[in-house]
Amino acid sequence: MPAEFGIVYPLWDYAADEGRFLERLVGEVPIDQVTVPVISGAWTAFRPVVGGDFPFFHTDGGWHYRPSSRPYGGGAIRPRKARWFSAGDQLAQLCTRPASLGVRLIARIDLRAVRSVIEDQPHVAQRTAWGQETPDSGACICNPDVREALRAVCEDLARYSPAGYELVNWAPDHDAGAAARDFAWDPDLARLMSTCFCAACRQVAGRAEIDVDQVARSVRVSIERRLESPPGTAALEADAAISAYRAARAADCAAWLRRLAEAEPERRRLLLRDLGSPPLESCAPWTHRVRLGRAPLAPRWSAALAAARECGGVSMPAWLPAVDGPDDLVRWVHESVQAGVSLIDFEGVTEAPATCLTWLRQAVRFARRG
Numbered sequence: 001m002p003a004e005f006g007i008v009y010p011l012w013d014y015a016a017d018e019g020r021f022l023e024r025l026v027g028e029v030p031i032d033q034v035t036v037p038v039i040s041g042a043w044t045a046f047r048p049v050v051g052g053d054f055p056f057f058h059t060d061g062g063w064h065y066r067p068s069s070r071p072y073g074g075g076a077i078r079p080r081k082a083r084w085f086s087a088g089d090q091l092a093q094l095c096t097r098p099a100s101l102g103v104r105l106i107a108r109i110d111l112r113a114v115r116s117v118i119e120d121q122p123h124v125a126q127r128t129a130w131g132q133e134t135p136d137s138g139a140c141i142c143n144p145d146v147r148e149a150l151r152a153v154c155e156d157l158a159r160y161s162p163a164g165y166e167l168v169n170w171a172p173d174h175d176a177g178a179a180a181r182d183f184a185w186d187p188d189l190a191r192l193m194s195t196c197f198c199a200a201c202r203q204v205a206g207r208a209e210i211d212v213d214q215v216a217r218s219v220r221v222s223i224e225r226r227l228e229s230p231p232g233t234a235a236l237e238a239d240a241a242i243s244a245y246r247a248a249r250a251a252d253c254a255a256w257l258r259r260l261a262e263a264e265p266e267r268r269r270l271l272l273r274d275l276g277s278p279p280l281e282s283c284a285p286w287t288h289r290v291r292l293g294r295a296p297l298a299p300r301w302s303a304a305l306a307a308a309r310e311c312g313g314v315s316m317p318a319w320l321p322a323v324d325g326p327d328d329l330v331r332w333v334h335e336s337v338q339a340g341v342s343l344i345d346f347e348g349v350t351e352a353p354a355t356c357l358t359w360l361r362q363a364v365r366f367a368r369r370g
């Protein structure tokens with residue numbers, strides 16, 4: 001199957017120039033899809049080409065379109081429209097364009113990154129093995145209110161008829177604030193610290209006849225033991241009870257996602273996770289993609305390519321500082337396609353100088369020649 005290509009394209013960039021940059025890009029770079037963040041956390045960008053006289057942009061996050069109230073009526077979590085736009089509905093306007101541009105539109109949903117979700121409903125926060133809330137980790141996806149909110153989002157978005165949905169970091173125990181933690185230096189420690197023991201997780205594991213209190217004790221003891229280990233010490237041996245606790249909740253989340261997809265079988269389903277985050281198990285029709293982030297890619301390339309090959313899709317940066325120049329981008333895109341990666345999105349294109357389009361054109365055309 002030939003590889004497909006796309007870009008990540010925020011609605012505030014569409015609003016800034018009414019889609020002129022997108023039209024130019026589609027004319028120069030042969031892409032198949034446009035991935036639009038429709039719900040996100042806080043976001044700050046500097047976009048020299050798209051922004052014109054107003055290149056700096058900031059949003060506190062939220063719903064970047066006009067949510068209707070009806071789909072959310074049965075749940076605890078209410079949609080919060082982002083404040084960067086007051087009039088119009090850019091998503092509705094943009095939706096009329098992709099068909100004429102010959103591309104499809106994928107709606108990227110990062111519900112867990114929306115701060116107001118936890119501020120409005122603190123009970124959906126993840127909890128540590130000590131029972132304490134960690135509000136900056138993001139909502140727990142085992143929580144029924146969080147799942148109902150995602151179901152409502154999909155119902156709400158159906159009126160825009162996107163070609164598909166892409167869910168960001170939708171896996172149990174994902175810690176949205178991990179990079180800022182004191183224990184981020186040790187993957188074992190970070191993983192243990194982020195293992196969630198909220199009421200919903202406890203209930204799911206309890207149904208699988210797991211002794212949750214005993215697992216929580218094991219996590220606390222393992223954390224203390226790990227804190228006494230110098231950096232670089234061999235990884236902890238897997239604790240069978242902790243592994244079973246993780247597996248039970250991952251299986252429950254995967255089963256729920258499969259049921260969610262039954263409502264609109266015609267739409268594509270993508271699960272995007274950050275490089276280094278543990279993947280959810282296979283849950284077709286959902287397919288996996290890994291996001292590489294903006295840090296320099298050269299020292300991380302072999303790990304990035306291995307992860308991209310394993311899940312078959314990648315969302316990669318297209319400019320400095322991740323990519324040093326067009327030769328790197330051409331080579332990495334080519335290697336990804338050769339390794340069997342079938343879907344490649346480019347991130348940060350609207351935040352780069354116009355030369356980025358030349359890099360992209362070279363990389364995509366070379367990869368398409370195969």
Ligand SMILES: [Zn+2]
Nearest residue numbers: 140196198201
């Ligand atoms: Zn939980």
